[in-house]
Structures are given as structure tokens and as C-alpha cells.
Amino acid sequence: MKTERVTLLISPDDKRQLQGLAEDRGMTASELVRQAVQAYGASSVDETRELAALTRELREAIPGMRRSLHDANTAAERAIAVMRGGSPQHRVAEPRARRRVGKR
Numbered sequence: 001m002k003t004e005r006v007t008l009l010i011s012p013d014d015k016r017q018l019q020g021l022a023e024d025r026g027m028t029a030s031e032l033v034r035q036a037v038q039a040y041g042a043s044s045v046d047e048t049r050e051l052a053a054l055t056r057e058l059r060e061a062i063p064g065m066r067r068s069l070h071d072a073n074t075a076a077e078r079a080i081a082v083m084r085g086g087s088p089q090h091r092v093a094e095p096r097a098r099r100r101v102g103k104r
Contacts (some may be wrong), residue, residue, distance in 0.1 A: 008033075 010018070022032040 018029050018032065024027040025032065
């Protein structure tokens with residue numbers, strides 16, 4: 001039931017655009033705003049929070065992932081060196097320069 005009123009101040013251009021969008025859809029500007037609010041909804045706030053938590057978790061996991069990749073690469077290089085008849089400490093290839101990605 002519609003019992004609350006909201007006063008919204010917008011520019012004349014925004015008002016024309018809102019009215020045009022509503023007319024194109026065969027509804028009032030008020031109905032278009034109500035539908036837009038429902039479409040935006042509280043779920044998008046929850047999704048934003050969830051995305052922020054996942055991003056934080058990923059950033060925390062990256063250093064461990066890098067260490068694991070480095071350890072796996074080192075083990076593979078040692079295994080290749082042994083297969084080629086070299087010592088396990090011998091590095092097969094020169095290490096490439098690390099590319100640092102700036103933090104955001």
C-alpha cells in the first residue's frame with residue numbers, strides 16, 4: 001500500500017529524461033522510480049558486502065599462493081636438473097625478473 005510521499009529535487013534535464021523513460025514504458029514516473037528502487041533492492045547491498053569479503057579473502061590468500069607456486073617451480077627445476085644428470089641444487093634456468101603489481 002502506498003502511504004509515504006518522497007520529494008525529489010532533480011534538474012529539468014533529469015526530469016525530462018525520467019518522464020521520457022516512463023512514457024516509453026507506458027507508466028508514470030512514480031511507478032518507474034518504484035520499480036527502479038525494487039530492482040536495486042537490498043540484495044545489491046548484500047552482494048556488495050559479499051564481494052568485499054571475497055576480495056579481502058583473495059588478497060589475504062595471494063601471498064600463500066605465490067609461495068606455493070615458487071616452491072612448486074623450485075621443485076620442478078630440481079627434478080629437471082636431476083633428470084639431466086646435474087645436482088639437485090643446480091638451477092636449470094636463470095630466474096626471470098619478478099613483475100610487481102601495485103596494491104590498490
